[in-house]
Structure formats: structure tokens, C-alpha cells
Amino acid sequence: MTSLQHTNPSARLRAALAIGTTPDPSYIGELLERCAVEPDFNVRETLTWALMRHPESLTVPRLVEQVQSGNNQARSQALHTLSKIKGPNSWPVITPDLLSDPDDEVARSAWRAAVVLVPQAQRLPLATMLSTQLGRGSREMQLSLSRALLALGDVIEPVLRGPHRNVRARAHAIATERLLRDPDAGFELDIEMAKRVSALGQDS
Incomplete structure (x- = not known):
């Protein structure tokens, strides 16, 4: 075993640097094991x-x-590592179930990986899948989803303007569309605006 298990994080970092500097496939398993527990x-x-x-x-x-x-x-x-590698063979691992995973960190990592790995022809279907998560979780969680959607570009416009499951999701869509138009705008949910939009019949 290497110093990847050392109690001192500086020692673990040096061990990872050493492995990366002189790659050896025999260490891949140990690297993955450490990823699962490294704080x-x-x-x-x-x-x-x-x-x-x-x-x-x-x-x-x-x-x-x-x-x-x-x-x-x-x-x-x-998922984070796959998004860095950007290998085309990684895309099939991105499934609707993964994008809606109940664990927030897994879901956020899936969103970030998805927009990096997605083939051009799958950008709109991916935007549609991501839109099912609008309104989910904390402000930080919602901002993560908005950033993922924005990475897909203008293809998200019809998705953001489509029907949404509740007012909170509609407010999130409005906030994301505002960022699409003005990247310097702040990310703020406007529940009252979302209610007005819904009242005008733009939501189901």
C-alpha cells in the first residue's frame, strides 16, 4: 500500500502526485478506492x-x-473525473435516473459531467431531462443546475419556457433564462413573477 492511506492529507497529496508523475496501471484500483473515501x-x-x-x-x-x-x-x-477526461465512450453512463439521483452531490456531478460529455445531437434531449430537476433543493443546488443548463446554450430556451411542474420550478426557469440573456445578472428566484406567468396560462 502507498501513502494514500496516510493520516496526513499533505502526505496523501504527495503520494497522489507521485503516482500521477510516473503512471502505473497497478495503482488505478488504489486511486479509485481512495476517491471513495478521501475527505x-x-x-x-x-x-x-x-x-x-x-x-x-x-x-x-x-x-x-x-x-x-x-x-x-x-x-x-x-463522474467528476469522467468530465475531466471527456472521453466520448463515457456518455452512455449519463442516464435520466443518474441526472435525478436522490443524492445531491451525485446529481450535481452528473449534471456537470453530462454537459461536457453530451454529443451535439443529444443537447436538446439532455436539456429536457435536466429541466425535470428545476426547482430542486437549495439555492446553491439550483444555481448548479442553471449553470449546467447554460452550458448547453440557446437550445435551452424552449425548454425553459415550456410547462413546469410547480411554481418553484417555473421561478427557477425564469431565473435561468434571465442568466442566459444576461450572464452578469444575479441568480434570484422570483416566486411572485412565476405565479403571474402561471396565471397567464404559460404553465400547465
Whole structure:
């Protein structure tokens, strides 16, 4: 075993740097295991970098396995790493169930990975899938979704203007559309505006 298990995060970071500097496929499993439990953000980022230093043919299938069967941190970190690798073979792991995962961190990682990995022809279907999450969670969670949607560009306009399941989702759509038009605008939900829009018959 390497110093990836050391109690000192600086030692773990140095170990990840050493593995990434001289890649060795025999360490891929240990890197993935550490991703599943590592509490330090900087160490996790270095673990991702170390994985990226190995051949995609070896890392991507293992990362996909983590997304499908790992614990929530392992899944989130695997999605983050896949979004950095940007391999076209990673797209099939992005499913509607993953985009609506009950774990917020997994869902947010899935949103970020999806907009990086999506093929051009799938941008509108992805925007439609992401729109089902409008109104979800905290302000930070909603801003994460808005950023993911905005990364898809103008294709999101009809999705944002379409029917939404409730006033909170409509308010989130309005706030996202405002950001699409003016990236410097602040992200604020306007529930009263959303109610007025709904009253005018633009929502179901």
C-alpha cells in the first residue's frame, strides 16, 4: 500500500502526485478506492489528475463501474473525473435516473459531467431531462443546475419556457433564462413573477 492511506492529507497529496508523475496501471484500483473515501478536496483533485495520467482504455471502464455501483462519494468523484477526461465512450453512463439521483452531490456531478460529455445531437434531449430537476433543493443546488443548463446554450430556451411542474420550478426557469440573456445578472428566484406567468396560462 502507498501513502494514500496516510493520516496526513499533505502526505496523501504527495503520494497522489507521485503516482500521477510516473503512471502505473497497478495503482488505478488504489486511486479509485481512495476517491471513495478521501475527505480533502485538494487531495481528491490530485487523485483525479493521477487517474487522468493513465490510459483512458484502462480508467474509463473502471470509472463507469464506480458510477454504477460505488458509494455516493465514489460515484460523484468518478463522474467528476469522467468530465475531466471527456472521453466520448463515457456518455452512455449519463442516464435520466443518474441526472435525478436522490443524492445531491451525485446529481450535481452528473449534471456537470453530462454537459461536457453530451454529443451535439443529444443537447436538446439532455436539456429536457435536466429541466425535470428545476426547482430542486437549495439555492446553491439550483444555481448548479442553471449553470449546467447554460452550458448547453440557446437550445435551452424552449425548454425553459415550456410547462413546469410547480411554481418553484417555473421561478427557477425564469431565473435561468434571465442568466442566459444576461450572464452578469444575479441568480434570484422570483416566486411572485412565476405565479403571474402561471396565471397567464404559460404553465400547465
